[in-house]
Amino acid sequence: MRRVAAHLALRALALVSAIACLPAGTASAQTLKAVKERGALSCGVSQGVLGFSAQDETKEWTGIDADFCRALAAAIFDDASKVAFVALSAEDRFEALRSGKIDVLSRNSTWTMARETELELLFAGVNFYDGQGFLVRHARNVSSALELTGSKVCVQSGTTTELNVRDYFAANGMRYEAITTATAEEALAGYVEGRCDVLTADTSALHGERLKTPQPADHDILPEIISKEPLGPAVRQDDVQWFNIVKWVNFAMLDAEELGVNSETIDAALNSTNPERKRLVGSEGTFGEQIGLTRDWAVRIIRRVGNYAEVYERNIGVKSKLGIPRGINQLWTSGGILYAPPIR
Numbered sequence: 001m002r003r004v005a006a007h008l009a010l011r012a013l014a015l016v017s018a019i020a021c022l023p024a025g026t027a028s029a030q031t032l033k034a035v036k037e038r039g040a041l042s043c044g045v046s047q048g049v050l051g052f053s054a055q056d057e058t059k060e061w062t063g064i065d066a067d068f069c070r071a072l073a074a075a076i077f078d079d080a081s082k083v084a085f086v087a088l089s090a091e092d093r094f095e096a097l098r099s100g101k102i103d104v105l106s107r108n109s110t111w112t113m114a115r116e117t118e119l120e121l122l123f124a125g126v127n128f129y130d131g132q133g134f135l136v137r138h139a140r141n142v143s144s145a146l147e148l149t150g151s152k153v154c155v156q157s158g159t160t161t162e163l164n165v166r167d168y169f170a171a172n173g174m175r176y177e178a179i180t181t182a183t184a185e186e187a188l189a190g191y192v193e194g195r196c197d198v199l200t201a202d203t204s205a206l207h208g209e210r211l212k213t214p215q216p217a218d219h220d221i222l223p224e225i226i227s228k229e230p231l232g233p234a235v236r237q238d239d240v241q242w243f244n245i246v247k248w249v250n251f252a253m254l255d256a257e258e259l260g261v262n263s264e265t266i267d268a269a270l271n272s273t274n275p276e277r278k279r280l281v282g283s284e285g286t287f288g289e290q291i292g293l294t295r296d297w298a299v300r301i302i303r304r305v306g307n308y309a310e311v312y313e314r315n316i317g318v319k320s321k322l323g324i325p326r327g328i329n330q331l332w333t334s335g336g337i338l339y340a341p342p343i344r
């Protein structure tokens with residue numbers, strides 16, 4: 001009896017020390033393995049926000065968030081097409097991530113404290129600094145949001161938008177009636193069909209929604225930006241390796257822009273003697289291996305998807321249909337606030 005008890009105690013001790021000796025992160029490093037075994041990344045996107053994640057006429061997903069999914073797939077598989085896009089409403093997105101239905105959420109989602117503390121998620125960075133605005137008919141003759149008292153405001157549920165509009169009207173002592181809808185499509189229909197006289201959303205999204213109205217030129221985005229909406233990819237809290245992969249894929253695209261490395265100059269960059277470029281492309285150091293990827297992880301991203309500027313310009317930049325200038329989404333070296341830590 002005593003020998004059995006001693007044996008059990010020894011086994012328990014061995015188990016405890018085995019767990020204690022595991023390198024940090026190993027026990028939870030499941031997501032990358034699961035993605036590789038599945039052969040595709042499961043990436044949560046929106047149901048259709050132009051420039052961010054929306055299907056084009058050929059059902060191809062486009063936008064900076066869709067391209068971020070592709071950048072992750074490129075880093076992992078050296079193939080940007082290995083993405084299963086999962087379209088999610090604002091209400092459903094976080095549960096889809098928490099339950100494991102998706103590996104990462106790349107869907108115009110604002111990094112807030114409660115989404116990390118209450119929903120137990122982690123934002124891996126910011127790929128667009130946005131802010132909330134208002135769209136109104138030009139014919140209404142309004143030039144400031146402070147003139148909107150008494151308005152019916154269309155807004156989507158499950159968003160920060162819904163909370164900010166409440167704060168804004170209360171703070172300014174103004175009345176309004178919220179017409180809350182489950183989808184962006186219904187919110188826009190409510191606005192176009194006159195059930196509400198104002199549409200509120202992230203300003204970048206309003207540019208896209210305006211393009212969907214019958215006469216875009218008949219609608220104005222008011223000058224007030226009433227909130228901070230740092231948008232970026234989110235992951236679960238249980239896998240530090242995966243968190244680092246998602247975080248550094250975003251940073252690599254920004255660092256590549258800063259170092260002047262893009263999809264056209266990537267081959268030349270492989271022979272660069274500049275120390276920062278060498279670390280980016282992996283001709284020096286083992287940074288990719290350290291996050292569970294390959295030495296050429298960033299090369300794969302840049303070659304197959306592009307650096308941040310390329311992704312921005314083709315999806316939302318001034319030459320795209322949306323035509324949104326870089327503004328604060330310039331790199332810090334050009335007067336903006338995008339600043340990625342160094343690869344070193």
Ligand SMILES: N[C@@H](CCC(=O)N[C@@H](CS)C(=O)NCC(=O)O)C(=O)O
Nearest residue numbers: 046047089090109110159160184205
């Ligand atoms: N950034 C805000 C708003 C995000 C959001 O869901 N905006 C709506 C309004 S444009 C949207 O993307 N709808 C598209 C959809 O539900 O698929 C948040 O994270 O709560």
